[in-house]
């Protein structure tokens with residue numbers, strides 16, 4: 001993190017305007033070659049990140065663009081990874097919850113069928 005790239009991280013972009021303003025700043029830094037694009041990575045279709053590297057301080061930044069309910073983020077790699085892990089854990093909990101509801105429903109149907 002340095003004064004050339006960004007000195008704050010965005011856990012989310014609260015509004016589309018926030019993101020547009022950020023995007024303008026990002027594009028300026030890309031044009032000035034302060035940041036370079038390293039690539040794109042996907043996290044099991046959960047979110048995808050554009051990866052940028054600061055040519056001044058070597059910090060790796062991850063950008064996920066907002067999309068409807070998803071508010072995106074712009075974080076240093078380590079913090080982005082933490083956030084993604086949290087999202088994956090929540091998704092797994094949700095999946096397990098759905099499976100549990102399905103099992104209980106089937107059991108109730110079976111019990112009712114045999115009464």
Ligand SMILES: [Zn+2]
Nearest residue numbers: 002005054057
């Ligand atoms: Zn930097």
